[in-house]
Amino acid sequence: xxYGLKLLRRNPLVLAGAVLAIGSVVLALLSGIxxxxxxxxxxxxxxxxxxxxxxxxxGIQGVNNCSGRVFPLGSxxxxxxxxSMIILAIPLDLQxxxxxxxxxxxxxxFFGSVAAYAGGLIxxxxxxxxxxxxxxxxxxxxxxxxxxxxxxxxxxxIAVLITWWPLYVRLIRSQVLSEKEKPYVEALQALGAxxxxxxxxxxxxxxxxxxxxxxxxxxxxxxxxxxxxVFLGFxxxxxxxxxxxxxxxxxxxxxxxxxxxxxxxLTILLISLGFNLLGDGLRDIFDPRLRR
Amino acid sequence: MGLVLxxxxxxxxxxxxxxxxxVDAMSQFINPKMNDAAKLGLAQVLGVATSSCPSYxxxxxxxxxxxxxxxxxxxxxxxxxxxxxxGYSQLPGITPGTITxxxxxxxxxxxxxxxxxxxxxxxxxLAVPLGIVSATHxxxxxxxLSRIVSLAGYSIPQFWFGYVLQIVFVLYISLNGTGxxxxxxxxxxxxxxxxxxxxxxxxxxGLPILDSILSGNIxxxxxxLVGLALPTITLALTTIGALTRILRSxxxxxxxxxxxxxxxxxxxxxxxxxxxxxxxxxxxPAVTIAGLILAFLFGGVVVVEYVFSWPGVGAASVAxxxxxxxxxxxxxxxxxxxxxxxxxxxxxxxxxxLDPRIRY
Numbered sequence: 001x002x003y004g005l006k007l008l009r010r011n012p013l014v015l016a017g018a019v020l021a022i023g024s025v026v027l028a029l030l031s032g033i034x035x036x037x038x039x040x041x042x043x044x045x046x047x048x049x050x051x052x053x054x055x056x057x058x059g060i061q062g063v064n065n066c067s068g069r070v071f072p073l074g075s076x077x078x079x080x081x082x083x084s085m086i087i088l089a090i091p092l093d094l095q096x097x098x099x100x101x102x103x104x105x106x107x108x109x110f111f112g113s114v115a116a117y118a119g120g121l122i123x124x125x126x127x128x129x130x131x132x133x134x135x136x137x138x139x140x141x142x143x144x145x146x147x148x149x150x151x152x153x154x155x156x157x158i159a160v161l162i163t164w165w166p167l168y169v170r171l172i173r174s175q176v177l178s179e180k181e182k183p184y185v186e187a188l189q190a191l192g193a194x195x196x197x198x199x200x201x202x203x204x205x206x207x208x209x210x211x212x213x214x215x216x217x218x219x220x221x222x223x224x225x226x227x228x229x230v231f232l233g234f235x236x237x238x239x240x241x242x243x244x245x246x247x248x249x250x251x252x253x254x255x256x257x258x259x260x261x262x263x264x265x266l267t268i269l270l271i272s273l274g275f276n277l278l279g280d281g282l283r284d285i286f287d288p289r290l291r292r
Numbered sequence: 293m294g295l296v297l298x299x300x301x302x303x304x305x306x307x308x309x310x311x312x313x314x315v316d317a318m319s320q321f322i323n324p325k326m327n328d329a330a331k332l333g334l335a336q337v338l339g340v341a342t343s344s345c346p347s348y349x350x351x352x353x354x355x356x357x358x359x360x361x362x363x364x365x366x367x368x369x370x371x372x373x374x375x376x377x378x379g380y381s382q383l384p385g386i387t388p389g390t391i392t393x394x395x396x397x398x399x400x401x402x403x404x405x406x407x408x409x410x411x412x413x414x415x416x417x418l419a420v421p422l423g424i425v426s427a428t429h430x431x432x433x434x435x436x437l438s439r440i441v442s443l444a445g446y447s448i449p450q451f452w453f454g455y456v457l458q459i460v461f462v463l464y465i466s467l468n469g470t471g472x473x474x475x476x477x478x479x480x481x482x483x484x485x486x487x488x489x490x491x492x493x494x495x496x497x498g499l500p501i502l503d504s505i506l507s508g509n510i511x512x513x514x515x516x517l518v519g520l521a522l523p524t525i526t527l528a529l530t531t532i533g534a535l536t537r538i539l540r541s542x543x544x545x546x547x548x549x550x551x552x553x554x555x556x557x558x559x560x561x562x563x564x565x566x567x568x569x570x571x572x573x574x575x576x577p578a579v580t581i582a583g584l585i586l587a588f589l590f591g592g593v594v595v596v597e598y599v600f601s602w603p604g605v606g607a608a609s610v611a612x613x614x615x616x617x618x619x620x621x622x623x624x625x626x627x628x629x630x631x632x633x634x635x636x637x638x639x640x641x642x643x644x645x646l647d648p649r650i651r652y
Binding site for chain 1: 307
């Protein structure tokens with residue numbers, strides 16, 4: 001642990017990742033206090049697609065100014081403050097991402113460890129099922145799923161989850177395969193421990209670290225995938241404050257209101273980069289082979 | 293591997309047909325000019341309606357005993373698909389009953405192939421030097437920079453990067469009054485460095501960039517190349533990380549091997565040591581990844597095609613999803629999976645070629 005802290009200090013990138021990741025979680029928790037939920041209400045009289053932040057000039061002809069109101073990052077297509085919308089959107093994106101990763105880890109750990117420990121026909125069956133899912137890019141499979149599922153946030157969560165769990169099955173399976181040959185497993189068998197007990201109380205806790213690192217990395221990637229699906233139009237409604245949804249509004253106004261594309265996307269990038277840097281650093285800390 | 297394809301076909305079929313009413317599922321095969329009796333006959337031929345079903349209205353109302361169970365429907369569908377009957381395309385902008393799904397797919401596919409191939413090529417061109425440099429300068433500044441590029445590639449939303457490139461190159465950097473690079477289109481007409489109106493080409497392969505070379509039409513070639521620029525860069529940035537990291541770690545491994553020490557002891561120049569001795573051995577894992585990247589991009593270009601209004605299958609699949617063009621999606625899924633299977637095989641063969649120790 002102390003070594004880990006030392007590594008963290010020595011590597012500014014990991015520190016930056018930790019700051020970004022923790023910062024986004026804190027921002028998500030505080031978003032209810034920072035922005036009132038009424039900020040997402042739409043009103044036709046609000047100034048649409050306007051920009052009045054004097055710190056930056058887009059150099060575009062005919063940008064609406066905001067008729068006296070202050071919008072630090074401009075206003076969106078429905079006249080709402082883009083900054084407030086982004087702050088409101090972060091908890092939704094993070095929550096969905098955490099739900100997906102946590103469920104995928106649980107499903108993956110169960111099937112992956114059972115496959116590796118049981119071996120034989122069960123192993124073969126579970127592996128072939130993951131083959132089916134891994135033979136198609138996740139985004140394409142999710143599009144197929146969203147075609148038949150209704151366009152709601154829970155269904156989007158399910159669609160991404162279905163494309164994600166097989167990766168964890170593969171990962172935990174290879175870990176358990178090497179772990180189950182170790183002497184302590186034999187000792188447990190000699191002591192008369194039951195097979196499920198050996199697997200879930202002893203082998204799984206010993207082989208879960210690489211999975212946790214991967215899960216940290218994946219929180220960022222899942223946010224990306226989820227926001228991309230929403231961006232492609234698989235959202236229940238265009239006014240829901242979600243980062244991909246906000247960027248989607250910007251498509252038709254890319255030449256007149258580029259901020260509507262730039263800032264929500266930048267937020268996704270920063271959150272995702274934060275978790276990726278953090279996960280990358282955690283891998284260095286947990287994997288002694290990489291300590292050089 | 294064929295079993296995976298079959299299982300995938302069953303999975304997608306059960307998923308889509310199981311959740312949609314049978315009328316939606318078979319509407320693709322119906323020519324709008326048909327009367328109800330003909331529609332019912334078709335539904336029976338397709339294996340969706342039972343032979344004892346009294347009328348088309350009874351079928352659409354899903355009366356008991358009228359709709360064939362799913363496994364029976366799959367058998368009917370599978371027989372049709374094997375003979376090349378994928379039904380009519382329901383993509384927006386196509387008059388129902390005029391263009392088959394197979395036609396709609398195959399006329400879009402070359403554009404996707406072109407984008408996937410050029411994206412993979414640019415990835416290799418950028419990632420190989422980046423991987424080598426970060427291995428030879430491991431844990432120094434170039435290595436950290438390449439790590440940042442790789443991680444940024446993982447973290448950047450593809451759609452966002454595509455649009456930011458458009459904002460920069462189309463809106464802000466201009467030449468001759470328009471943006472320097474085109475934002476969309478296989479053959480751009482307005483952009484700073486396009487020639488515009490480059491004539492026509494003969495279609496040999498369906499890939500515009502290859503056809504223009506074969507036809508000897510250099511202006512056409514230039515314009516398609518310019519049109520490819522931004523989508524290719526967007527694709528490459530998001531795939532570069534995987535290849536760079538793999539190449540770096542295998543290169544670091546190779547540089548610590550005894551034969552590299554020997555090569556250095558012999559007094560060989562550092563360049564020869566790196567490129568002739570270490571790199572050739574380090575390339576093996578990278579070849580696997582490059583093959584998989586190519587296969588994956590065939591299905592993974594959806595977002596880039598959407599952002600750049602590319603006339604390929606990826607962008608069409610989003611429209612197909614909205615229009616409930618199930619067969620188009622199923623075709624795309626199966627073709628992507630088939631390409632992945634073939635790419636895996638190709639990588640194995642290449643392996644044996646690159647590494648004389650491997651014999652099959």
